[in-house]
Amino acid sequence: MKRVLLALRENDIAPRFDQCIEVMVVELGEDGEVRKQETLVLAGPSADDLCRLILGQRTQVVVCGGIEEEHYQYLLWKKVEVLDGVIGRLDDVLGRLTAGRLEAGDIVRPEAAA
Amino acid sequence: MQRHYPLDAHFPASLSAVLDSVPVGLALLDRERRLVYVNLAMESLTGYSVQESRGLFCANILRCNRSARDCPVAKAGQLTEPVSFDGTILSRARQKIAVQITLSPILDEHGRLTGYLETIEDLRYLTKAAAKRGDAFGFAQMIGRSLEMERIFNSLPFIAQTDASLLLTGETGTGKDILAEAIHEASNRAKGPFVKVNCGALPETLLESELFGHRKGAFTGAVEHKPGRFQLAHNGTLFLTEIGDLPLSLQVKLLTILDDRVVYPLGSTKGTLVNVRVIAATHYNLEQMVQAGRFRKDLLFRLNVLRLHLPPLRERNGDIRLLMDHFLQSFATKLEKNIGSYSEEVLAMLLGYGYPGNVRELRNIVEYSCTLCQGSEIKPRDLPAYLTSAELAAPTDQTRQTVAQPGQAPAAPGFSWQHLERERIIAALQKTGGRRAEAAKVMGLGRSTLWRKMRKYGLATAEDEA
Numbered sequence: 345m346k347r348v349l350l351a352l353r354e355n356d357i358a359p360r361f362d363q364c365i366e367v368m369v370v371e372l373g374e375d376g377e378v379r380k381q382e383t384l385v386l387a388g389p390s391a392d393d394l395c396r397l398i399l400g401q402r403t404q405v406v407v408c409g410g411i412e413e414e415h416y417q418y419l420l421w422k423k424v425e426v427l428d429g430v431i432g433r434l435d436d437v438l439g440r441l442t443a444g445r446l447e448a449g450d451i452v453r454p455e456a457a458a
Numbered sequence: 459m460q461r462h463y464p465l466d467a468h469f470p471a472s473l474s475a476v477l478d479s480v481p482v483g484l485a486l487l488d489r490e491r492r493l494v495y496v497n498l499a500m501e502s503l504t505g506y507s508v509q510e511s512r513g514l515f516c517a518n519i520l521r522c523n524r525s526a527r528d529c530p531v532a533k534a535g536q537l538t539e540p541v542s543f544d545g546t547i548l549s550r551a552r553q554k555i556a557v558q559i560t561l562s563p564i565l566d567e568h569g570r571l572t573g574y575l576e577t578i579e580d581l582r583y584l585t586k587a588a589a590k591r592g593d594a595f596g597f598a599q600m601i602g603r604s605l606e607m608e609r610i611f612n613s614l615p616f617i618a619q620t621d622a623s624l625l626l627t628g629e630t631g632t633g634k635d636i637l638a639e640a641i642h643e644a645s646n647r648a649k650g651p652f653v654k655v656n657c658g659a660l661p662e663t664l665l666e667s668e669l670f671g672h673r674k675g676a677f678t679g680a681v682e683h684k685p686g687r688f689q690l691a692h693n694g695t696l697f698l699t700e701i702g703d704l705p706l707s708l709q710v711k712l713l714t715i716l717d718d719r720v721v722y723p724l725g726s727t728k729g730t731l732v733n734v735r736v737i738a739a740t741h742y743n744l745e746q747m748v749q750a751g752r753f754r755k756d757l758l759f760r761l762n763v764l765r766l767h768l769p770p771l772r773e774r775n776g777d778i779r780l781l782m783d784h785f786l787q788s789f790a791t792k793l794e795k796n797i798g799s800y801s802e803e804v805l806a807m808l809l810g811y812g813y814p815g816n817v818r819e820l821r822n823i824v825e826y827s828c829t830l831c832q833g834s835e836i837k838p839r840d841l842p843a844y845l846t847s848a849e850l851a852a853p854t855d856q857t858r859q860t861v862a863q864p865g866q867a868p869a870a871p872g873f874s875w876q877h878l879e880r881e882r883i884i885a886a887l888q889k890t891g892g893r894r895a896e897a898a899k900v901m902g903l904g905r906s907t908l909w910r911k912m913r914k915y916g917l918a919t920a921e922d923e924a
Contacts, residue, residue, distance in 0.1 A: 356515075359517045359518050359548075410552070412548065412552055412554055428552070431519075449550075
């Protein structure tokens with residue numbers, strides 16, 4: 345079982361980690377299938393609060409757009425894998441994630457998502 | 459003022475050349491706020507090439523803090539005049555950059571909205587210039603009041619104003635990187651990009667693509683055109699650090715670019731004219747490398763138009779104490795601790811240490827000590843363990859000989875820092891006919907410091923002692 349947090353802005357991956365106020369936490373089974381999925385809305389945009397939430401949720405992987413080096417290194421230090429620089433719609437990114445093909449820096453365009 | 463400019467998917471090459479020559483980040487958006495074109499300065503700011511950016515929403519590439527809440531572009535229906543605002547963007551290299559953004563609507567001949575022109579001005583040079591003005595003894599982030607550093611600081615404004623290639627030499631930790639950036643910030647190119655490439659950090663094939671760029675299909679994995687660092691540094695400064703590690707095959711290519719100012723990306727027969735100032739740095743002795751056949755003589759001549767040698771900390775008389783106090787104040791403030799001084803014992807240890815890692819090592823020692831210090835004074839127990847062990851005194855011979863000073867013979871094996879310092883005091887006293895005040899001035903020391911050192915090395919006579 346793997347817990348993945350996706351930083352969101354509406355139906356897209358949030359362009360900035362520190363400006364994100366909505367996240368989706370998914371639990372992936374061994375086969376990559378989504379076992380559980382929930383959306384959380386934060387009180388306000390704060391990278392520090394988001395880091396606390398990530399650690400509190402025992403998240404193993406974070407998917408986001410841009411993230412500051414300081415927070416990136418902090419999460420790595422806490423043994424959280426960060427797939428940053430991801431651009432795309434949530435459904436397309438989630439599809440690639442469950443297929444085990446999502447990497448940091450991926451630009452998932454709708455036509456290339458499949 | 460509203461512009462009338464037709465946007466279409468096939469961006470004219472002549473226009474892209476014009477936009478690329480502008481030293482400010484420019485982005486053209488369509489009506490849906492998707493990127494149509496970004497110029498070189500914008501690529502440099504965001505880290506995304508024009509091919510990667512095309513078709514994506516501006517917010518995904520620029521990552522401006524304003525785009526999440528009250529993006530002026532989102533209020534498209536209301537935007538009829540250019541608007542300007544300050545904000546921050548987040549680059550691909552995870553750097554937050556302060557910028558000023560100006561957004562102008564583009565209308566066609568019938569007054570219908572066809573897109574937007576976004577102008578992004580990097581404000582970092584302004585904040586750095588303001589910080590620079592605050593330093594009493596130094597230039598930008600570098601400080602020092604020794605004669606050696608004073609000579610360098612005096613020459614920097616003139617060096618910054620030329621476009622000639624500059625070679626920075628000096629041991630590791632002496633501040634070559636900071637100096638290169640400071641020169642860029644003080645130059646007329648300050649508004650342009652400062653692009654740094656570590657020639658020792660990448661394998662040869664990757665480095666070639668990184669420096670000069672590649673065309674789509676140039677090699678396996680080259681799925682799109684990519685501009686090299688030379689193109690990204692257009693109208694700015696390219697800083698090639700660890701130039702001594704540049705492979706010989708690339709040295710030839712670099713030499714050609716320095717001559718012609720034309721860059722040929724991998725897999726392309728078409729060259730791009732670049733206006734770049736090159737600053738190179740190394741901790742190697744390039745003259746020795748030339749003799750050993752590991753560095754091209756002609757490239758050395760091209761890079762060596764101007765040269766600055768940063769002295770090791772142990773040769774910057776009086777600067778160790780200045781830097782100790784500077785770093786203490788800076789880290790005490792940062793860590794919110796009330797640390798005001800060093801104990802006598804710590805002072806003696808730090809002032810007598812050889813600092814093979816130079817200013818960087820001193821900075822790390824002070825940071826470590828401030829972190830561990832529980833009181834208001836740094837005590838020996840707060841110092842890193844390796845400093846309090848027996849063999850701390852001398853820098854290694856290897857470190858000392860890495861960059862030979864002109865006219866200076868390499869130190870013989872077994873030399874210690876204390877021995878070297880003693881010899882320097884004797885030489886200064888001989889030069890000034892034994893006049894201690896003058897000798898202290900020559901060495902950049904206070905009279906009492908020189909006197910203390912003379913006593914320490916047994917150079918004070920019985921008359922002096924009386």
